[in-house]
Amino acid sequence: MNIVHVAPPFLALDENLQYGGIERIINMLRYKQQQLDIPTFVLAPSDSTVAGLIPTVPSIGIDEIYAPLTGQDKVRQSKWAILNHVVKVIEYARSSNEEKKLFHVHDDYLLPFLPQILGKPYLFSAYNHYPDFWQTEEHPDVAKDVRNIVAVSEAHKRNLESHGFSIHAVVYNGIEPKDFPFSDQKDNFLLSLGVIAPHKGQKLAVEIAQESAQNLIIAGNIGDNAYFDKFIKPYVTFDLSTESDKLAAYNSLTQKQGIIYVGSVNDTQKKPLFKKAKAFLMPTLCEDPCPAVPIESLVCGTPVIALANGSLPEMIVDGKTGFLCQDITQMVQSLSFLPHLNPSDCRADVEKRFSLDKMARDYLKLYQELITSP
Numbered sequence: 001m002n003i004v005h006v007a008p009p010f011l012a013l014d015e016n017l018q019y020g021g022i023e024r025i026i027n028m029l030r031y032k033q034q035q036l037d038i039p040t041f042v043l044a045p046s047d048s049t050v051a052g053l054i055p056t057v058p059s060i061g062i063d064e065i066y067a068p069l070t071g072q073d074k075v076r077q078s079k080w081a082i083l084n085h086v087v088k089v090i091e092y093a094r095s096s097n098e099e100k101k102l103f104h105v106h107d108d109y110l111l112p113f114l115p116q117i118l119g120k121p122y123l124f125s126a127y128n129h130y131p132d133f134w135q136t137e138e139h140p141d142v143a144k145d146v147r148n149i150v151a152v153s154e155a156h157k158r159n160l161e162s163h164g165f166s167i168h169a170v171v172y173n174g175i176e177p178k179d180f181p182f183s184d185q186k187d188n189f190l191l192s193l194g195v196i197a198p199h200k201g202q203k204l205a206v207e208i209a210q211e212s213a214q215n216l217i218i219a220g221n222i223g224d225n226a227y228f229d230k231f232i233k234p235y236v237t238f239d240l241s242t243e244s245d246k247l248a249a250y251n252s253l254t255q256k257q258g259i260i261y262v263g264s265v266n267d268t269q270k271k272p273l274f275k276k277a278k279a280f281l282m283p284t285l286c287e288d289p290c291p292a293v294p295i296e297s298l299v300c301g302t303p304v305i306a307l308a309n310g311s312l313p314e315m316i317v318d319g320k321t322g323f324l325c326q327d328i329t330q331m332v333q334s335l336s337f338l339p340h341l342n343p344s345d346c347r348a349d350v351e352k353r354f355s356l357d358k359m360a361r362d363y364l365k366l367y368q369e370l371i372t373s374p
Helices: 021-035 072-095 108-118 140-145 154-161 202-212 225-235 246-251 267-276 292-299 328-340 343-353 356-372
Strands: 002-006 040-044 053-055 101-105 122-125 149-151 167-170 190-193 216-219 236-239 259-263 279-282 304-307 322-325
Touching (some): 002 021, 108 122, 190 202, 202 259, 202 279, 267 292, 292 343
Parallel strands (some): 002 040, 122 149, 190 216, 216 259, 304 322
């Protein structure tokens, strides 16, 4: 059985990827499948540097996703690159005659083409929540025709099915536990990490910290400047965003009381924060399908206190690996129960349910099922 992963055209794949959730999953699956001696290839941007690369187009960048494009020329250039990527994927699929080849598609732009044009066994992993996905109200044929869709949580499955999609299976996103440090000795701060925007609820995290008189480290890119300027910046006691070692900069403060903003963080910078925080706050207001940050926090032994939205009730074992709350009053109250939680339980639950090995095995079962079906 040969597996061909189809990546989005936005970011190049490399062994030391610091950004890109979908790209990380492709990298991890490719690595694990190669360990299992499964021939694995990747249709991905031509500037990728991974083994088994089948190049499409140079990586486009993430402006198309995260920043409003200005200027018609730039819009057309981006759309042309996306279409060219789709064409190259279809051309490869049509020219590929090997038996027992399965396409694992991770690119939303290919969704409408899968049944009629790809012409090979395929599996499509959906990662986005519905507002960022194909809208069946505008594109009803997409939901009618596409099969073999994998959701990343039961909440995600229910949400997509409520809009007419047929979901074949659920496979949770996973991480490699050994890549994350563990500690049961915590420092005296709460942590909030994610793009700073209204739907992520950093405003509520600030309120929780203030009401409970706790130190709060906020990390993340500023996705909404107006939101940051109104609800976060006025309450920041220390701005450490220019420091490279975020935890060391925090520890060097003689007075740590208040809200500490450390800016965006890469893998090297965020792991010590996860490891030493006494709790990770997730007052998320959106229906997040399967966010990585609570898994990364738990595997470091840090419990998660969250609003019970989206997939979070599936990811957090209430009263054991964190607390699921209905409002910020409950989130504040739950802080007093943190001493009753065992950091080892947090890591053990990730190793059991959200590990790379578990994700890879679950996908392998689906591959075998689809490749042998008539």
